[in-house]
Amino acid sequence: MMLNVFFFKATLACYFLGTAFFLFNLWDRKGERDAQGFSFWSQRLAISVTGTGFVTHTIALILQLKISGFVPLTNLHEAISFFSWAIVLAFFWVEIKYRISILGSFILPLAFLFLMSATALPNEVPSLDPTLGNIWLGIHTTLSVLGIVAFAIAFIAGVMYLLQERFLKSKQFSSLYYKLPPLDLLDQWNKKSILLGFPLLTLGIISGAFRAQYSLGSFWAADNAKQVLTLGTWFFYLVVLHGRITIGWRAKKAANLAIIGFVGVLFIFITLA
Amino acid sequence: MNIILVGLSHRTAPIEIREHFSIPANKMGDALYHLKSDPLIEEGIILSTCNRVEVCAVVKDTRAGFEAVKKFLIESYSGVSRESLEPCFYMHSASNCLRHLFRVASSLDSMILGEPQILGQIKDAFDQAILHKTTGVILNKVFKKSISVAKRVRTETRIAESAVSVSYAAVELAKKIFGKLTEKSVLLIGAGEMAELAARHFKGNGVLSISFVNRSYDRALELAKDLGGIPVKFEDFHVEMARSDIVLCSTGAPEYVIKSEEVSKVIAIRQNRPIFFIDISVPRNIDPKINDLDNVFLYDIDDLQISVETNIKQRKKEALKAEEIISEEIERFSRWFKSLDAVPMIIALKGRAEEIRMAELEKILGKMGTLTTAQREALEGLTSAIVNKLLHTPLTVLKQEVHSTNGNMMLEATRRLFDLEDMLAQPEREKQEKTKGPPT
Numbered sequence: 118m119m120l121n122v123f124f125f126k127a128t129l130a131c132y133f134l135g136t137a138f139f140l141f142n143l144w145d146r147k148g149e150r151d152a153q154g155f156s157f158w159s160q161r162l163a164i165s166v167t168g169t170g171f172v173t174h175t176i177a178l179i180l181q182l183k184i185s186g187f188v189p190l191t192n193l194h195e196a197i198s199f200f201s202w203a204i205v206l207a208f209f210w211v212e213i214k215y216r217i218s219i220l221g222s223f224i225l226p227l228a229f230l231f232l233m234s235a236t237a238l239p240n241e242v243p244s245l246d247p248t249l250g251n252i253w254l255g256i257h258t259t260l261s262v263l264g265i266v267a268f269a270i271a272f273i274a275g276v277m278y279l280l281q282e283r284f285l286k287s288k289q290f291s292s293l294y295y296k297l298p299p300l301d302l303l304d305q306w307n308k309k310s311i312l313l314g315f316p317l318l319t320l321g322i323i324s325g326a327f328r329a330q331y332s333l334g335s336f337w338a339a340d341n342a343k344q345v346l347t348l349g350t351w352f353f354y355l356v357v358l359h360g361r362i363t364i365g366w367r368a369k370k371a372a373n374l375a376i377i378g379f380v381g382v383l384f385i386f387i388t389l390a
Numbered sequence: 391m392n393i394i395l396v397g398l399s400h401r402t403a404p405i406e407i408r409e410h411f412s413i414p415a416n417k418m419g420d421a422l423y424h425l426k427s428d429p430l431i432e433e434g435i436i437l438s439t440c441n442r443v444e445v446c447a448v449v450k451d452t453r454a455g456f457e458a459v460k461k462f463l464i465e466s467y468s469g470v471s472r473e474s475l476e477p478c479f480y481m482h483s484a485s486n487c488l489r490h491l492f493r494v495a496s497s498l499d500s501m502i503l504g505e506p507q508i509l510g511q512i513k514d515a516f517d518q519a520i521l522h523k524t525t526g527v528i529l530n531k532v533f534k535k536s537i538s539v540a541k542r543v544r545t546e547t548r549i550a551e552s553a554v555s556v557s558y559a560a561v562e563l564a565k566k567i568f569g570k571l572t573e574k575s576v577l578l579i580g581a582g583e584m585a586e587l588a589a590r591h592f593k594g595n596g597v598l599s600i601s602f603v604n605r606s607y608d609r610a611l612e613l614a615k616d617l618g619g620i621p622v623k624f625e626d627f628h629v630e631m632a633r634s635d636i637v638l639c640s641t642g643a644p645e646y647v648i649k650s651e652e653v654s655k656v657i658a659i660r661q662n663r664p665i666f667f668i669d670i671s672v673p674r675n676i677d678p679k680i681n682d683l684d685n686v687f688l689y690d691i692d693d694l695q696i697s698v699e700t701n702i703k704q705r706k707k708e709a710l711k712a713e714e715i716i717s718e719e720i721e722r723f724s725r726w727f728k729s730l731d732a733v734p735m736i737i738a739l740k741g742r743a744e745e746i747r748m749a750e751l752e753k754i755l756g757k758m759g760t761l762t763t764a765q766r767e768a769l770e771g772l773t774s775a776i777v778n779k780l781l782h783t784p785l786t787v788l789k790q791e792v793h794s795t796n797g798n799m800m801l802e803a804t805r806r807l808f809d810l811e812d813m814l815a816q817p818e819r820e821k822q823e824k825t826k827g828p829p830t
Contacts, residue, residue: 288697
């Protein structure tokens, strides 16, 4: 077994455990009045397992980079693996900044499922020379994946928003209600994530066009379904941002839109696979 | 010597009796001097709040001490007969007294479980006693400990978390919707005690502004002046509503003051910014249908009441954890308290000296090689003599002074100067091991 495959498998195991612990925390009643901080053993365990997974994941990605001698984003398997790495990174960033570790209960299952689906995909590394076209390819995939990570965070914020909104409306306070952050904060996350994801996706598309120009000789291939769908996504988020700023598509509507948008992105992922 | 406590509280005495005992802050000094003037009482503190009056004292004789404190309470502050008072008093001594104090400080004995004021009141009582020099080594330590136990209970259990009053519950819900309230505006429609209280809580949580609306503009003006807000004319309140994030309604109107279609318009003007309505009026003043509108949250008095009751249940559960913490702290404290007895202190001090002597002797014997028995005995004799001579005066003074007014200070000083903490704990441990018996 190659070393990078070993680390990849180890990551998968860690994310599985992380998911299990985080989901346990979600239903555990002990933490219900303690949304802040992570004082409970299961929370600590979840975070340390995830941290270990993140480290092995980083190593696996570096090894992959060494083997291909290139940005490890040449096929869908690698792109999805990179996506799940970046989303875990985003989790740690939020955890350190806001100490709202309930986010882990939403992000980790997503990271785990994505990594699982990556294993189902073939991982043949094409031997690519670092030509100009391929450098653009690296830039294109990296930026696009990071953009999608931002949309995934907006999606999670949207799901959390709808859950919390339901609790507040129905006046049924389950243990989850106490753990979820305030609506206003979730709406802010939603806004910031899309504000960050949109320019990343824009740059991703532009670099993709350059890549097409160098390798295919044309900026735009209209018969390419991937390009059409990506542009569609870009346009969707453009409308969402515009609506938010001018007509006040915020709060519940913004949460719904973020969910629809990301489900659309997922759909593109699946059709491409 | 013993710690005792005599008092009465909301659990044992009705308000008609308690009100006779309340001691205003400016009279506290006199009361403390009066208490301390009794020769039986070595140290004393008086805690006087609207729910309790308690005197904690250090006395030479427990029974006589109880009588002295009771006499002090009855004679100084009461217009009530001794016979009717007698059943209201509770008396605790030694570890029961500690348990009572720790429970009071941790708010386990309060009318509202977990309320935070009592700790402040205990700190004040302690400060007063220090100011008038009526405490000594023991009560200083006891009260410092009570305060630290209360803090421990607060951090390690969730007894003080979550709202147990309707107005706090409203603030807590607002926080779940808006997060920090510093950027939010509150609109208060109508007046009433509960609305005023809620306004104060919102103010305490740092809201940006509070506007007051009332059918009588003068009343709105008055409230705005009292609580620091903006008065708004009744005709204008719909406009103001669009600017407000939290709307609290409490009028005597028999019909809905805020209707569903008005709120739909307000939400459109606000571009979907959420708005939180609190209706504490009976009959209700806000159309309950508005809760079906997106980004509108409506809570009436019953909703808030239910959330309060759930929280009270939660606090009761947490109180059990607090009791465990208190038991633990009492055990620790009792060990220190027992050390104030002269006998164990003398044994500990001798033990410490002997320990050092033996250790040093071993060291030097190791270096000197083989010695004759006579030489060995000479060394032993010399070291023992030095130790005994050095300890002679301290031990004699300790024995003499232990029953004087400075006795406790002397014992405490010895304990700290010679670092006898672990030595004093040793016999305790041996005793415990003995009671457990040999492993079978």
